[in-house]
Amino acid sequence: MTSFTRPSHRNHDELRSIELIAGYSRYAEGSCLAKFGNTHVLCTASIDDRVPPFLRNTGKGWVTAEYGMLPRSTHSRMDREAARGKQSGRTQEIQRLIGRSLRATTDLTLLGERQIKIDCDVLQADGGTRTAAITGSWVALRAATEKLLLDGLITRQPIISQVAAISCGIIAQTALLDLDYDEDSQAETDANFVLTNDNGIVEVQATAEGAPYSQNNLLAMLDLARKGVNALFQHQLKALDLPIS
Numbered sequence: 001m002t003s004f005t006r007p008s009h010r011n012h013d014e015l016r017s018i019e020l021i022a023g024y025s026r027y028a029e030g031s032c033l034a035k036f037g038n039t040h041v042l043c044t045a046s047i048d049d050r051v052p053p054f055l056r057n058t059g060k061g062w063v064t065a066e067y068g069m070l071p072r073s074t075h076s077r078m079d080r081e082a083a084r085g086k087q088s089g090r091t092q093e094i095q096r097l098i099g100r101s102l103r104a105t106t107d108l109t110l111l112g113e114r115q116i117k118i119d120c121d122v123l124q125a126d127g128g129t130r131t132a133a134i135t136g137s138w139v140a141l142r143a144a145t146e147k148l149l150l151d152g153l154i155t156r157q158p159i160i161s162q163v164a165a166i167s168c169g170i171i172a173q174t175a176l177l178d179l180d181y182d183e184d185s186q187a188e189t190d191a192n193f194v195l196t197n198d199n200g201i202v203e204v205q206a207t208a209e210g211a212p213y214s215q216n217n218l219l220a221m222l223d224l225a226r227k228g229v230n231a232l233f234q235h236q237l238k239a240l241d242l243p244i245s
Helices: 089-103 131-149 215-239
Strands: 016-024 030-036 039-048 062-069 115-124 163-171 174-177 189-196 201-208
Touching: 016 131, 016 215, 030 062, 030 131, 039 062, 039 131, 062 089, 062 131, 089 115, 089 131, 089 163, 089 201, 115 131, 131 163, 131 189, 131 215, 189 215, 201 215
Parallel strands: 062 115
Antiparallel strands: 016 030, 030 039, 039 115, 163 174, 163 189, 189 201
16 A cells, blocks of 8 residues: 555546436437546547548448547637647547557458447546547447447448546556546556456556656556456446346
């Protein structure tokens, strides 16, 4: 144990309050409002019968994502990126991460030549927006593919596993799970883990903000992340009214 007290007063291995609300958007084929504490991200899935040019006549589908933050999702207003005329490097990196994470758990050949576009809009940010976006996007994607099945447009469920993401960090040489903004802003090491429910690793992003972190630090965060995503997998299933494992 450690004498370090988290600003949130959570245990070192404790998630924020988690709520995944499926079907939040009236019009999207799949949707989920993902709440990780005070971080709220609306994820919607839209089905398009056209694929990108590089996939035409291949029989394969595609899953892609876009990400954005509303102007007052943070303490002070930010300009919309559309008003600036271009996306930031951070935005591009996050939406590519979301797309990679979802494609890693999707059999694209079972989609046929159609594309599912995921939109992740940050309504309120308090750290961990990309991890909330990935976790909520899987729910939206799974709902959209279920609609394809029910409509008879595909014959098998293309989602082959679950994927979720969680942040971890090192503060005062202590590994912590699911950092909020106050914790993230003082972390010595900041990491995001994208993991699957069959013990796969899609991506690990771990950065030292000062001194390098140790292998033991990385393994401690990975252990915490696995515990965190296992809880998130249950939240995903519950949101979709699927059997809880």
